[in-house]
Amino acid sequence: MPFPTSDTLASFGTYIRFQTLGQTLAERYPELAHRIEVAETAPFYLKVDLDGKRGVMLAHVRFPYTIMWGLTGPGLAAGTSVLPLDTSEEALVDAVHAHVTAHLTSTPLPSPWRWHESEHSDLTELADLLDAQGVAVRRVAAGNRYSLHGPAYAPELVSPRHPSPHVDATVDGHEVRISLKPRLGWMVDLWCPEVDLWTRIDLNRSLGRPLSPVPGVPQAALSVDDLAELIGDGPRAWEIEEVGHIKEERAIGSGSLGYQDLFLTVLGQLGTFGFTDVYEGDTENPLRSEHFHIALHRPEKDLSAPALKALNGEAAAAGDDVPKRLMVITRSGLSKPAAAFADQAKAFVFQIDERTGRLTGLHGRAREVLPPRDKPDCQ
Structure with missing residues (x-):
């Protein structure tokens, strides 16, 4: 008797997985x-019959580069949730039950499943509050970063592109992205279609609070209710940063921006990010701040951890009454140990493209302040 092939074993394993899911659903x-x-x-699936003809179905869905769980009801792809293959058995079973109950009772799908999430979070709570105010919530990406895009007959898998949990919504015709950054807290970005760029809403100014020199509002310092109310109030309640425009397309061979234009471009971006006390300096120190010690790093070699620690020591000594925090603008990269230290020291290290002036974050904390690069899905 020949030994089963790997395909046969894999198929049997999938069969057992679906059988187990069915048993767990029946027990719970x-x-x-x-x-x-x-x-x-x-093809294996788990189906819960609704009326003898229609049902809620859980199955594996194959995409070009991955396999996902697909959970769909009578509405087909319009109501399909796609979940990672490592989603827990309990979460899958609860999701199936929520969809079935909604259909059987003719009631809306409850949160968090209505947002294609399997667990409650601050983001699903925010989406619920915005929806209750009449705000069109287009996407919630918290525990589950995957969604479907395109026509129902040929949906495409949208994979995680935005690194932080976020809610995308349309408020009075304006596209906003409310993000919860792991290190910096809440940030809200506003899409500016006239220039095809995002800018940032200053939450502290919008809420009538003292300005913060660092972008973001810590999660503990802003309740979800207050944030939802501010977003729901619309543009009339928002204090919006100016867009730091970057000339992406320059003639080949045109070289770097001039010294003054380069740092004016950097200054504009830092303002857009939400650094509120960075201002124009002089020729020797083109960028100044009361809160940050801003160092320019010109060597081609990547910035090492010892070099970054030395700069951090200079920053600490630069403050008159309290130590300053470190910000580095460099044309080189950053070593992994240096990146880890930068996050630990609450510093910000940006790489500069001298042709365009664009800043790129070189470690977790610095990347969190950057506006989204992708356009809203509705564009």
Whole structure:
């Protein structure tokens, strides 16, 4: 008797997985037991019958580079949730139950499943509050960063492009992205279609609070209710930063920006990011700040951890009453140990493209202050 092939073993493993899901669903929600159907042969699926014709189905969905869980009801792709293959059994079962119950009782799908999420979070709570105010919530990306885009007959998988949990919404015709950054807290970005760029809403000024020299508002310092109310109030309540425009397209061979133009471009970006006390200096120190010690690093070699620690020591000594924090503008890169130290020291290290003046974050904390690069999905 020949040994089973790897494909046969994989198929059997998938079959067992679906059988286990069916059993777990019946045990957790016995009122659905008589409605559950699990396919005995490939393609495998778990189906919960609704009325003898329609049902809620959980199955594997193959995309060009990955396989996902697909959870769909009678509405087909319009209501399909796609979840990572490592989603827990409990989360999958609860999601199926939520969809089935909504259809059987003719009630809206509850949160967090209505947002294609499997767990409650500050982001799903924010989405609920915005929706209650009449704000069109287009996407929630918290625990689940995947969604479908395109026509129902040929949906495309949208993979995680934005590094932080966020909510995308349309407020009075304006596209906003509310992000919860791991290190810096809440940030809100506003899409400016006239220049095809994002700019930032200053949350502290909008809320009538003292300015912060660092972008973002710590999660503990701003309740979800207050944030939702501010967003729902619309543009009339928002203090919006000016767009730091960058000339992306320059003639080949045109070289770097002039010294003054380069740092004016950098200054504009830092203002857009939300650094509120960085201002124009002189020829020797083109960027100044009361809160930051801003160092320019010109060597071609990547900035090392010892070099960054030395600069951090200079920053600490630069303050009159309290130590200053470090900000570095460099044309080189950053070593991994230096990146780890930069996050630990709450510093910001940006790489500068001398042809355009564009700043790129070289470690986690610096990347968190950058506005999104992608356009809103609706564009």
